[in-house]
Structures are given as C-alpha cells and as structure tokens.
Amino acid sequence: MTLEILKVPYECKIVNMFAGETRAPEFLKLNPQHTVPVYKDGDLVLNESRAILTYLATTHGGGQLYPADPKVRAKVDCRLYFDAGFFNKTRDIIVRERERKGGRGCRTTKKP
Numbered sequence: 036m037t038l039e040i041l042k043v044p045y046e047c048k049i050v051n052m053f054a055g056e057t058r059a060p061e062f063l064k065l066n067p068q069h070t071v072p073v074y075k076d077g078d079l080v081l082n083e084s085r086a087i088l089t090y091l092a093t094t095h096g097g098g099q100l101y102p103a104d105p106k107v108r109a110k111v112d113c114r115l116y117f118d119a120g121f122f123n124k125t126r127d128i129i130v131r132e133r134e135r136k137g138g139r140g141c142r143t144t145k146k147p
C-alpha cells in the first residue's frame with residue numbers, strides 16, 4: 036500500500052506461507068526470520084514491516100509520511116509501535132486460539 040501511495044515502482048513476488056514457502060532455503064537466505072514482508076532495494080534487504088515503511092517514507096515520502104520533526108515523527112512511531120506491541124499481540128492470541136481449534140486461517144505447515 037505504501038509503495039502504491041508513494042508511486043514507487045516495484046515487483047511483487049507472492050510467497051505462500053501456508054504452503055511453507057517462507058521456510059524454503061532460498062527464502063531463508065533473504066530473511067532468516069521466515070516472515071513476509073521482505074523488501075529488497077539493490078543490496079539492501081529489509082524485513083520487519085515498520086522498518087520497510089519508514090525506509091520507504093524516508094526515501095520516497097518527501098517528508099510527508101515520516102516527517103523529520105522529532106515531535107511529529109515520535110507521534111508516527113507511537114502508532115507504529117502501538118500496532119506492533121499491542122494490536123499484534125492481541126491478534127496473535129486470537130490466531131493461536133483458532134489454530135488450536137483447527138479453524139480457518141491455521142497453518143498447514145509444521146514449524147521446525
């Protein structure tokens with residue numbers, strides 16, 4: 036979404052995590068954490084969505100999405116960390132519960 040908003044040209048490669056593709060050797064070379072998203076820009080390879088977002092906003096955002104002003108930037112970071120530290124934690128509890136019950140959205144691959 037950020038790539039589209041910033042009109043950054045990109046090539047999208049679909050990785051099917053439910054088919055275990057995030058655990059394939061070639062993907063693990065790119066990201067040993069075996070997670071998507073991964074963003075590659077020349078010799079820079081980034082995982083962690085917030086790091087990718089702030090990199091894109093810094094390099095292509097013209098100061099709009101991730102302003103240099105420390106106080107404004109702190110507010111953006113606050114939202115990014117809220118998502119990571121609070122929302123995701125809560126979401127993971129729900130996802131794990133569903134996995135245990137064998138419901139929709141559960142993994143089809145075994146963890147190593």
Ligand SMILES: N[C@@H](CCC(=O)N[C@@H](CS)C(=O)NCC(=O)O)C(=O)O
Pocket residue numbers: 052057058068069070071072082083084085
């Ligand atoms: N903190 C990471 C979390 C990424 C993440 O957990 N991705 C999941 C999908 S939402 C994934 O790739 N899971 C595949 C796996 O663990 O093999 C980020 O924000 O990028």
